[in-house]
Amino acid sequence: MRELHPACAFVLLCMLILLSAFSLSPAVIAFSLCGSVAFCALTGGAWGQVKLSAMLILLFAVTNSLFSHAGETVLFYLNYNAVTVESIVYGAKIGGMMAGTLCWFAAFARVLDTERLLYLFGRVLPKTALLLCAGERMTLQIKRRHASIAESQKQALSQEDSAIEKMRFHARVLSVTMSVTLEQAVQSGRSMKARGYGLKGRTSYGLFRFGRSDALFLAVSVLLAGFAAAGMLTEDKFLLACFGVLCALPAIREGRELWRWRS
C-alpha cells in the first residue's frame, strides 16, 4: 500500500471504514474483520487487532445478553431473566462491526503517515499543512533544547535541595526554554518572510506522483465499493461478494509488494 499514491489509499480506506460501520450483516463483518486483520498482519503484526476484536465481540455479546432478553431460543435463566441465543448473536454482531471498523482505522494509520496526510491536505489547506510540519520540527527542537538547558542549569542544583527548590528549578528550565524558543521563532519568521511567505497564491509541493496503475486501482476500488453498497441495501449475494473482494484489496496489494521485494 505504501507504493500506492496516497489519494488512492485514502479513498479506499475511507470507503472500507464507512461500509464496515454501516452493516450488521454477518458476511460483511466477517469480510471486514478478515481483510483488516490480514492487512495488519502483513504490515507489522495483527496480534493487537485480534485481541481487540475478540474482546469487543465477547464484551458486547455478554452485555447485550444481560440487558436484552428478546428472542425465542432461551439458553438459561439468570435472576429470572431469559438469556437468549438471539441477543448473544446480536451483541456479537455489534462487537464485530465495531472491531472491523477499528481495525480499518489501524490500517489507515499504518498507511497514511504524517507525510502522506500532509501531502493530501496540503492542497486544500496549505497554511494548516505548513503549520503542522513546522510544528513537528519545532517539537523536536524544543525537546532537545529543554534537555540541554536542564543539563546546563543542573550545575546550580545540589542533591540535598528540597522538593520546592526542585520545582523552582524545573520552572526555571521551562522559562528559559520558552525564551530561547521565542527568540528563535523571530529568526524563523524572518526567514519565512524573506522567502516570500504570505504572498497570494501559495502552492504545495509533493513527492508523490499519480501514475496509470494508481488510476486503475482507484477506479476498481470505487466500482467495487459501489457494488458493495448496493449489495448491502439489496442483500444480493453476488454484490455482497464484491465487498469481500474490496476488503481483500489492501492485503492483496501489500502481499504483492512484499512478494516483489522478497529477499
Place this chain on the structure above:
Amino acid sequence: MEILKVDRLSFAYAEADKEALCDVSFALESGSFTVLTGDSGSGKSTLLRLLKREIAPRGTASGDIAVCGVAQNMLSDRESASRIGFVSQYPDEQIVTDRVWHELAFGLESLGKDDAFMRRRVAEIASFFGIGDWFRMQTDALSGGQKQLLCLASVLAAEPDILLLDEPTSRLDPVSEAEFLSLLERLNRELGITVLLSAHDTERVFGMADRVLHLQDGRLIFDGTPRAFATAVAIEKVGCLPSASQIYRKASFSGACPLTVSEGRRMLDGKTLTCPETPPKPFGDTVLKAKDLCFRFTREGKVLADHITFELHAGEHLCLLGGNGSGKTTLLRLLCGALKPVSGKVRAVGEIAYLPQEPQTLFGEPSVREDFLLYCKKVNKTPELIGRVAERIGIAHLLDRHPYDLSGGELQLCAVAKLLLQDPRVLLLDEPTKGLDAAARGRLTNVLQELTASGVAVLTVTHDVRFAASSAYTCALLFDGNLHTPEPTRDFFAQNRFYTTPTSRMTDGICILPEDVIYHIN
C-alpha cells in the same frame, strides 16, 4: 551593469539615539563577489537586512536603495522576495519545515509556482548541491554544515540575482566552512550570481572576493580590492586580515600583499625564518585525571570515547581539537559527570565548572546581576564576590543588562564569570569561540590567560585552530573517540601538516602565529 545601488543610506534604530548607519553609498556590479567587513556592532547586519525589504529592521532610514535600477520600494512583493536572497548565520533558525525536500520547495511554494516547475527546479538544485543522499531526510537530523548548505540551496531555488549572506560560516566547523565557501565561489564564478557577504573571519573569503567594503561605527570607510584593504588597514587592526597578510604587515615585507596561504608561501620563499623562544610554562599539581574512559550511548552505538587517559594540571590550558562527531562534547560531559562512563574513572580535585556550547542556556533571570545573585546563594558564596569576579573578567558594565541582549562575545564572558563564582579548580569550555569575532576571541584569550595564571586549569574542546594556537599551552587531537597524548602547543602545530594554522603551513611549522614570524634575507 549596476545590480544594486545604495545612495547616502542612513539608519537609526527605533529607540537608539545614535545612528547605526551613516551616509553609506556604494554600488555592486552584476556578478561581483563583495565582502563586507567590520567589528561586531559596526552595522554589517543592519546594512544587509536593510537591503532585503521583508526583513528590514524597524527605525528611521533615509537615502535610496535601487535593485537593477528600480527603487526598492517600487519592487512588487513577488519580485522583492525572489530577486534578493538572504542567508543568516543561524542555520537552525532559518529552516522552517521538517523535511529537506520540503525546505527546498518552500520558497517556490510561497511564490506560487506550479507543480511541474517546482519538481524540475528542486531536482536541479538538489543535484547541483549534491543533496541527493539526504533529500528525504528530516531537517533535524542534519549536521550544522548540511543545514547551512540547505539554507543556501533553498534560497537559490527562487533564482535570486543577488545573494546577501550575514556571516554564514561563523557557526560552522572549518571543514563545513570550506565546503560552503567553495560552493559559494562556484555559484559566483559559474552562474554569475552577485554575492555580498559579511564576515569577521577573512582567512578564506579574501582569496575569492574582488571587493571589500569596510564599515566602522556605521560609516563606510573603505571600498576597494582585498589587497588594497590589507595594505591600507591600520596596523592595530590587522587581526581581521588573513594570516598571510598579517605576516606581511607585522614583519614589514615589501611588494604585493599576499592574501592566501600559497601567496604567503611565495612571499616567504628564500627567507630564513626564526621564531622567538618562549620558555615552557610550569604547571602545578594534577587537578583532573581521566583514566581509561570508555563511552557509547547504546551497546551497538558508535564509540565516542575509547580508553581516554590524560591529566590536567593546575594552571594548564589544554585544547582538544577535533572535527564534528569526534566525541568532543561527549568527553566534556563525561568529565563533568553529566554522563556516566561505561568503564574508566574520572578523578578531580575541587569543583569542575562546565560551560556548554550555547552559553545562554546557563542564564534564566532578567539581568546578569540577578542571575549571579541567585547562583551565589546556591553555591553558598557572598554577593560581594560578584563585583570582584565581574571586575576580574571585565564585565562590570554588563551586569545590569538582560543576558539575551548581549552579543555573543559578551555573553561568553558573562558565562565564564558566572562559573567562576563557585570558585572552580577546573573550567571546561565547549566551543567557546563559536560566532565570536577577532576582538572577542582576543578578550577571551586574555581572560583565560589570567585564570590559568591564578592556578585554574582550563580544558577547551574546539575546532578553531587559531584560537588553540594563540591561547592553549598544550594541545591534543581527538578523533573517533581516541585522544592522542597532549603536547606543547608549538610542537603540536609545528608537527601537524593538515590540521594546523595557516601560518604553520606557510612557514613549514617554524612559526604558528603571524606575530611570531621574524625573517632574515639570506
